[in-house]
Amino acid sequence: MSKKSEIAAAQSERVDLTRALRDAGLAALLAFALFLPLIGFWARNVGEGLLLVTRWDALALVVLIVAAARLFYTLVAQPWLKRQRARRTEIAPPWRTALAKWFIPFAIGFVVVYPLIAIAGAGMRGSIKWVDNFGIQILIYVMLGFGLNIVVGLAGLLDLGYVAFYAVGAYSYALLAKTFGLTFWILLPLAGVLASFWGVLLGFPVLRLRGDYLAIVTLAFGEIIRIVIVNWVDLTNGYAGITSIPRPTFFGIPFNADDNGFAAVFGLEFTPLHRTLFLYYIILGLALLTAWVTVRLRRLPVGRAWEALREDEIACRSLGINTTNTKLTAFAMGAMFAGFAGSFFAARQGFISPESFTFIESATILSIVVLGGMGSQVGVAIAAIVMIGGTEIMRELDFLKEIFGADFDPTKYRMLLFGFCMVLIMVWRPRGLIATRRPSVFLKERKTISADLVKEGHG
Amino acid sequence: MTELRDTVLRVEHLTMRFGGLVAVDDLSFDVARGGITALIGPNGAGKTTVFNCITGFYNASEGRLALLHGDPALWNLLDALTAGGSRSLRQGNSALFLLERMPDYLVTQQARVARTFQNIRLFPGMTVLENLMVAQHNALMVASGFTVLGILGFPSYARAERAAIEKARSWLDRIGLTARADDPAGDLPYGAQRRLEVARAMCTDPVLLCLDEPAAGLNPRESAELNALLLDIRNDFGTSILLIEHDMSVVMEISDHIVVLDYGVKIADGTPQEVRNDPAVIAAYLGVQDEEVEKAQAEVGL
Structure with a gap:
C-alpha cells in the first residue's frame, strides 16, 4: 500500500469513528424517546388507584444496549457487509x-x-x-x-x-x-x-x-x-x-x-x-x-x-x-x-x-x-x-x-x-436468502441471474 | 381501394375517443401484403393509439379493422362477416378477422399480429433464450397437452421444446445474439434489446408485424442493421410490416408506403416519393415558415 492511500485509509477510519459515535448517540436518543413511556414509566395497580413507578435503571440499560448495538453495526457489521457485497461479483470459490x-x-x-x-x-x-x-x-x-x-x-x-x-x-x-x-x-x-x-x-x-x-x-x-x-x-x-x-x-x-x-x-x-x-x-x-x-x-x-x-x-x-x-x-x-x-x-x-x-x-x-x-x-x-x-x-x-x-x-x-x-x-439480503434466479432453459450453460434484474411482480 | 387484392390489413373509419379527446379521427388506410408500411406524424398525432387499436389493447370507438390470411377472394365476404356477430371467418387455410372484436391476446394468438413497444418491454429477469421461448407459448402449450402431458414427461413435449429452442437459436443467429443467449435480457445493450424485441415478436409467427419506433435511440450503425433485419424479415418470411418511426432515414429507405397522421387525422398517404413532396406533410412537421420548409426539404433529400 502506498503512503498516500495509507493516510487516506487512516483518515477515513477516523471519520468513520466520529460518524459511528454520532450515529450511536442518535440511536440512543431515539431509543430513549421511544422507551421512556414504554419502559421508563410503569403504572401499577395499588388498591383503588394507580401508582406511577419509574424504572430508570431498566431504561438506561435498554438505551445502552441500543447504542452499543448501533456502534457495533456501523463499525463492524456494515464494513463486513460491504466487503461481502463487493466479493459477490467475484467468481464463486470451488467449495461453493x-x-x-x-x-x-x-x-x-x-x-x-x-x-x-x-x-x-x-x-x-x-x-x-x-x-x-x-x-x-x-x-x-x-x-x-x-x-x-x-x-x-x-x-x-x-x-x-x-x-x-x-x-x-x-x-x-x-x-x-x-x-x-x-x-x-x-x-x-x-x-x-x-x-x-x-x-x-x-x-x-x-x-x-x-x-x-x-x-x-x-x-x-x-x-x-x-x-x-x-x-x-x-x-x-x-x-x-x-x-x-x-x-x-x-x-x-x-x-x-x-x-x-x-x-x-x-x-x-x-x-x-x-x-x-x-x-x-x-x-x-x-x-x-x-x-x-x-x-x-x-x-x-x-x-x-x-x-x-x-x-x-x-x-x-x-x-x-x-x-x-x-x-x-x-x-x-x-x-x-x-x-x-x-x-x-x-x-x-x-x-x-x-x-x-x-x-x-x-x-x-x-x-x-x-x-x-x-x-x-x-x-x-x-x-x-x-x-x-x-x-x-x-x-x-x-x-x-x-x-x-x-x-x-x-x-x-x-x-x-x-x-x-x-x-x-x-x-x-433484501431479496431473501437465495435471491438469484435459475433460468428454466439454456443454450450453452446455465448462468444464475442476479436478483437486481428479476422483477418482484405487480402484486 | 383499387389494390384490395394485395391488402393484408384494412383500417376503415377508425376513430378512438378518450372522453372528449379525439385521438384518432376517421382514419382509413390499407397495409399491403409483404410490404413495409410506415405510419409517421409529429408527437401526439395518435400513431401509438392506432397501434393499440389494431393489436387489441384499446377497443376502438368506431370503425373496422379487418385482417386477412391467405386467399384475397375472402375480402368479398367482409361485409357479411361484419353483419354477423362473429370475430372471424375461416375457409380452408384462409381466414378473415375483425380485430376490433378480439381481445389483445387473441389478436396475436389467432389473427397473428405481433407488436413491439415504444419503450422496450422485454422480460429483463429472464434470459435472452427464455424471452424467445415465452413468445412460443401457445405452440408449446398445445405440445405439452396443456401442461398435463408435460408434467408426466411425455416425449412429445421434449421434442417440441427442442424444436422451439432451435427456432429461437435461428433468430438469435439472425440478430447476432447467439453468444449472449444465456444472459439475462436486462443486461443487453440498448440496441440489442431492440433487436431482441423484434425477434421475440417474430417468434409468434406473425402475418403482420407492428413495430412502434424500432429505431428510437439507435446510433446510425445500429439503425442500418435494423433496416437490414426488417428487409430480411419481409423477404424471407413474407411478413407484412407496419411501423411507426421518427427516424426518416429508416422510413425513407425501407418503406414502400407511408401514411402521415397529424392530430389524429390522415394528411397524406402514398409512396415515400409522394409523401416527401407533400406540402401538408412538411407543414405539419415544421410549421409553415419558408426557410424551415427549405431546410426540411434539404433534410429529406430534395
Whole structure:
C-alpha cells in the first residue's frame, strides 16, 4: 500500500469513528424517546388507584444496549457487509459450486433418515417429540411455502389469504371423512381439487387487481373463509371445532393397540411412534411432490408464462398469452397444494378449529416465502426450518428459567424472534436468502441471474 | 381501394375517443401484403393509439379493422362477416378477422399480429433464450397437452421444446445474439434489446408485424442493421410490416408506403416519393415558415 492511500485509509477510519459515535448517540436518543413511556414509566395497580413507578435503571440499560448495538453495526457489521457485497461479483470459490451441487441430494437424504437419527439420539419415547414437533410441523410449512411460492414467487401475485385454502383442505377432509367415512387417500386429492376450486373462485374477482389492492382483497378472502367457518355452526361446529377426525391408516390397518392394529399385525411392540413415523413420511412425500411439480412446471410453457407475467404483463398479452388463464392456473395450483397440506393437517391433529386458520398463519407462510427468496425452493425450505424450528426450539429452552427466573416463558418471545429474523434478513439480503434466479432453459450453460434484474411482480 | 387484392390489413373509419379527446379521427388506410408500411406524424398525432387499436389493447370507438390470411377472394365476404356477430371467418387455410372484436391476446394468438413497444418491454429477469421461448407459448402449450402431458414427461413435449429452442437459436443467429443467449435480457445493450424485441415478436409467427419506433435511440450503425433485419424479415418470411418511426432515414429507405397522421387525422398517404413532396406533410412537421420548409426539404433529400 502506498503512503498516500495509507493516510487516506487512516483518515477515513477516523471519520468513520466520529460518524459511528454520532450515529450511536442518535440511536440512543431515539431509543430513549421511544422507551421512556414504554419502559421508563410503569403504572401499577395499588388498591383503588394507580401508582406511577419509574424504572430508570431498566431504561438506561435498554438505551445502552441500543447504542452499543448501533456502534457495533456501523463499525463492524456494515464494513463486513460491504466487503461481502463487493466479493459477490467475484467468481464463486470451488467449495461453493460443490456445495450448490451436493446440497440438495444431501438435504433430501438427511430428511429421509432424520427420524432414525432422532430415534438413535432420543430413544423410542423421546423421539416422538422430535419427529412430530420438528419434523412434521416444519414439513407442513415447507409444503405450504412451496405452494405459496408458485403464486407469489413465480407469478408475482401477492396473496395474503393463503391460509383460506389450507382451511378448505382441512375442513374438506374432516367433514367428508366423518360424514361419508371416506379414507385419507381418497380425500387427499379431493381436498386438493376443492381447494383449487376455491382458488379459481378467488382468482376471478381479483384478476384486474394489482399490488396493494390485490393483497387487501386476498386478505379479506382469507378472513371470509374463517368467519364462515366460525359462524356456520351446523356444518363446522363453529369455534368448538371438529373432534375425533378419523386418522389415516396403513393401507387399512389402523395405528392402535388392538389385535388388528399395525403393531399386532407386524408383530411389533405397540408404540405411538409408528403413526408419527408414517405421518412423517407422508408429509415428506407430499412436500417433495410439491417441489418436484414446481420444478417441472417452471420448464413448461405455463411456468414460463407465470414468470413472464411477473416480469411484464403487457408484454405477455402482446405475445398471445391469455393472462386470465395464466393467473387462474397459478392461483389454482397454489391452492391445490395448500389443500393437500390442509387435509394432512386435519388427519394428523384429529381435531381442527378456526383458531388454526387465522391471518397470522398466512403471514407466517408469506414471510417464509419472502425470507427464503421468492421463487427459490431451497431458500423457502431453509426459511421454514429457521422460522418454525426456531419457534419450536423456544419450548426447549428450559435452562433459561434458571437464568431469568421461574416465570420466564421463552415461547412468549416468539414474535420477537420472528421480527428479529426479518430485520436481519432484510438488512443482509433484501431479496431473501437465495435471491438469484435459475433460468428454466439454456443454450450453452446455465448462468444464475442476479436478483437486481428479476422483477418482484405487480402484486 | 383499387389494390384490395394485395391488402393484408384494412383500417376503415377508425376513430378512438378518450372522453372528449379525439385521438384518432376517421382514419382509413390499407397495409399491403409483404410490404413495409410506415405510419409517421409529429408527437401526439395518435400513431401509438392506432397501434393499440389494431393489436387489441384499446377497443376502438368506431370503425373496422379487418385482417386477412391467405386467399384475397375472402375480402368479398367482409361485409357479411361484419353483419354477423362473429370475430372471424375461416375457409380452408384462409381466414378473415375483425380485430376490433378480439381481445389483445387473441389478436396475436389467432389473427397473428405481433407488436413491439415504444419503450422496450422485454422480460429483463429472464434470459435472452427464455424471452424467445415465452413468445412460443401457445405452440408449446398445445405440445405439452396443456401442461398435463408435460408434467408426466411425455416425449412429445421434449421434442417440441427442442424444436422451439432451435427456432429461437435461428433468430438469435439472425440478430447476432447467439453468444449472449444465456444472459439475462436486462443486461443487453440498448440496441440489442431492440433487436431482441423484434425477434421475440417474430417468434409468434406473425402475418403482420407492428413495430412502434424500432429505431428510437439507435446510433446510425445500429439503425442500418435494423433496416437490414426488417428487409430480411419481409423477404424471407413474407411478413407484412407496419411501423411507426421518427427516424426518416429508416422510413425513407425501407418503406414502400407511408401514411402521415397529424392530430389524429390522415394528411397524406402514398409512396415515400409522394409523401416527401407533400406540402401538408412538411407543414405539419415544421410549421409553415419558408426557410424551415427549405431546410426540411434539404433534410429529406430534395
